[in-house]
Amino acid sequence: MAEKVRYLNELKMTEIENEKDSILFLPVGISEGHGKHLPAGTDTFQAEYVVEEVCRRLDKPTLIAPTLNYGYCRATRHLSGTLSISFDSLKSVAFDILKSLNDQCFGKIVIVSGHAGSSHMTALKLAAEEVLEKSDIEILLLSDYDYAYELKGEDVPSTDGHGGEIETARLLDIREDLVGKDRPDTEVKYPSFKVMVDYSEYLSDGMRGNARKATKEEGREINEYVIEKIINLVEDTF
Numbered sequence: 380m381a382e383k384v385r386y387l388n389e390l391k392m393t394e395i396e397n398e399k400d401s402i403l404f405l406p407v408g409i410s411e412g413h414g415k416h417l418p419a420g421t422d423t424f425q426a427e428y429v430v431e432e433v434c435r436r437l438d439k440p441t442l443i444a445p446t447l448n449y450g451y452c453r454a455t456r457h458l459s460g461t462l463s464i465s466f467d468s469l470k471s472v473a474f475d476i477l478k479s480l481n482d483q484c485f486g487k488i489v490i491v492s493g494h495a496g497s498s499h500m501t502a503l504k505l506a507a508e509e510v511l512e513k514s515d516i517e518i519l520l521l522s523d524y525d526y527a528y529e530l531k532g533e534d535v536p537s538t539d540g541h542g543g544e545i546e547t548a549r550l551l552d553i554r555e556d557l558v559g560k561d562r563p564d565t566e567v568k569y570p571s572f573k574v575m576v577d578y579s580e581y582l583s584d585g586m587r588g589n590a591r592k593a594t595k596e597e598g599r600e601i602n603e604y605v606i607e608k609i610i611n612l613v614e615d616t617f
Contacts, residue, residue, distance in 0.1 A: 404434060406423075409423065409493070417559070424557075426523060489609075543588015548594060549602055552602050565588065567587035
């Protein structure tokens with residue numbers, strides 16, 4: 380079991396030179412409107428927390444790279460607090476970071492994105508693929524919500540989403556001090572198969588789901604589930 384979380388940018392050059400066999404984690408966050416009850420940095424806080432806990436518990440040497448704290452948003456770009464870079468910019472920056480890590484001889488990289496937008500994740504995936512075409516490193520790419528949303532169903536409605544019960548519960552566990560007391564219950568139904576570039580009509584409150592139901596205890600269970608899933612994934616891969 381790792382004694383403490385270690386960050387690449389806190390190490391000296393001579394220390395980093397001895398860490399080439401470590402699994403390198405890259406958290407990806409974003410500033411994005413999450414309704415009136417959650418902070419704009421929600422996705423960042425979740426990704427960093429999960430990565431730190433995974434590294435704390437893994438029985439393997441790990442390092443955490445500085446967070447990539449910008450991403451691509453479309454559906455939420457009308458919301459206060461959303462700072463989006465373009466798809467091409469995200470892909471380019473992610474490629475440069477991954478290439479630089481490869482140049483530094485890190486051969487095992489895990490990208491954990493707190494933002495799970497499909498275009499955002501596609502940009503990260505394309506960047507990873509381009510790096511892999513020119514190297515023999517191994518890269519895992521996931522959002523923590525790939526696992527968190529596995530828990531939708533019996534207790535949490537399948538319609539729960541951005542800023543809803545699951546996300547509110549998770550942040551109550553991680554940063555309760557930043558969660559507002561006035562939590563909305565907003566049902567959002569997107570039209571089937573309709574291509575849209577303006578989601579303001581459907582996300583006027585900046586969230587979807589019943590944030591009133593969220594509890595800190597529920598958030599702890601969800602976060603633990605996500606952490607254990609990622610630990611198992613990393614252990615099975617590396």
